[in-house]
Every structure is written in structure tokens, then in C-alpha cells.
Amino acid sequence: MNDLSKNIGEYIYVKLIGEKRFKGLLIDVGNDIVVIYDGKDYIYISSYHIQYYKFLESPMAEIQKPETDSVIKRESPSISLRKVLSTSKGIFTEIYVAGDYAIHGYVTSIMNDYLVFYSPVYKTVYVSLKHLKWLIPYQENQIPYALNKNELPVNPLNITLARTFEEQLIKVAGKIIVFDLGELSNKIGKMTKIEDGHIELIKARDEKVYLNIQHVKSVHFP
Numbered sequence: 001m002n003d004l005s006k007n008i009g010e011y012i013y014v015k016l017i018g019e020k021r022f023k024g025l026l027i028d029v030g031n032d033i034v035v036i037y038d039g040k041d042y043i044y045i046s047s048y049h050i051q052y053y054k055f056l057e058s059p060m061a062e063i064q065k066p067e068t069d070s071v072i073k074r075e076s077p078s079i080s081l082r083k084v085l086s087t088s089k090g091i092f093t094e095i096y097v098a099g100d101y102a103i104h105g106y107v108t109s110i111m112n113d114y115l116v117f118y119s120p121v122y123k124t125v126y127v128s129l130k131h132l133k134w135l136i137p138y139q140e141n142q143i144p145y146a147l148n149k150n151e152l153p154v155n156p157l158n159i160t161l162a163r164t165f166e167e168q169l170i171k172v173a174g175k176i177i178v179f180d181l182g183e184l185s186n187k188i189g190k191m192t193k194i195e196d197g198h199i200e201l202i203k204a205r206d207e208k209v210y211l212n213i214q215h216v217k218s219v220h221f222p
Helices: 002-007 081-088 165-171
Strands: 011-016 021-030 033-037 044-046 050-053 093-096 101-112 114-119 123-128 134-139 175-181 190-194 196-201 208-212 218-220
Touching: 002 218, 011 033, 021 044, 021 134, 044 081, 081 101, 081 134, 123 165, 134 175, 175 196
Parallel strands: none
Antiparallel strands: 011 021, 011 050, 021 033, 033 044, 044 134, 093 101, 093 134, 101 114, 114 123, 123 218, 175 190, 175 218, 190 196, 196 208
16 A cells, blocks of 8 residues: 555545544555544554545544654654554554454564454453554553553463464463454354364353354453
8 A cells, every 4th residue: 555655644534344434644654554643543554454545635624733743653664564563562552353342451472473462351362463453552641441550460471472373272272262352152162173274162052163263353361
């Protein structure tokens, strides 16, 4: 989407896959990311999930040019989703992956094809990078759920992180797992194995279901 770089400073409307949409001032563009300022927040959107976009003919009076820079600093001439995630580690953020709700917390690690996110609600969450829709950094001095920093520690993981999402799931076979924040009942249960790209999951009443790992967006443990 580098051709969008010539439109930086214009007002844009972006429709994502599903019913999610944003409008605001186009701030930055990379091969796989678009940055919009909506008058309050900087929104880092994965280009992969943009269904279409259009430019707004008249300026939006409610959205003025930002007076302060994003708390996620651009550290190189080019911007990308991976670079933004690396820079955002430890910064309070909102991310959206699946379902009706965003996840609030911060990035702790970035691996080959997934990231590790710590949330005060869901604790440690593994998120597939290809399913990450957007990232919104909190404003400075803002903390999720008005917690203090002592109430929002980084909980160290008890296992070494694998390079890939599938390898990491194989390491936790045998545990009770919630996929995609539990948006559907067949995504909660004990994961027994992964074979040929499909996850075997045993639900509460001993019913087996099989999930295509390519469609798994996130994983956390209750």
C-alpha cells in the first residue's frame, strides 16, 4: 500500500473485513500497515484486513491534526507491522483480533508468526500475527482499567517460547485452552494434539471437535 504515502495528511475512511471501520487523518503508510489519527487516538491498522478505503472530500471539523506524536515512536525510515509491534513492547495498548471485544494490556514478545500479549483480564494471550486487525496505543499516563502499575505486572511465562504459533500450541497440548476469546462454544476445551494442521479439542462433555489452525486467531488459558 505504499502508493498511499502520497496521500498522507488527507482524511480517509477505511472499512475492514466484517463491520469494523475507521475514519480520520492518514498519518503514515507501510507495506503492511496504515496509521490513522481519529482525533483522539493513533490507530495502527493491518493492511491485510482492509476491505476498501476512500478519501473524504471535505475536511472533518471534529478531527484536527494531532498536537502530540504517538507514544509508539518510528525508529527507522520505513514502517511495518512488525516494527510497530517491536516498538510497542511494554506500552499499554488495545489490540483487536476476534469477537466483539478488544484486548487491553501490552505486547511482551514477538515471534515468527505470533505475538505474546499480557492482559489483566485474559493474562497471557498468544495472537496469530496474520489475524491481528489493529493496535491502538494508550495515551500517555493512561493505564487499563485504572489499575496501578503494581496491579498490572508482567507475569513471566513458565515455558520457553517456540518460534512459530503451531509449535507453541504443540508445547501446551493437554491443557484447557480458550481459542479466539471463547467467541464460540466449540473453541473451549482440552487440546489433545495437532495433526495435519488441525487441532483436536475435547469439549466439556467429552465431544471431540477439530479446528483448522489457520483460522485460529488467539489462544489463552483460563
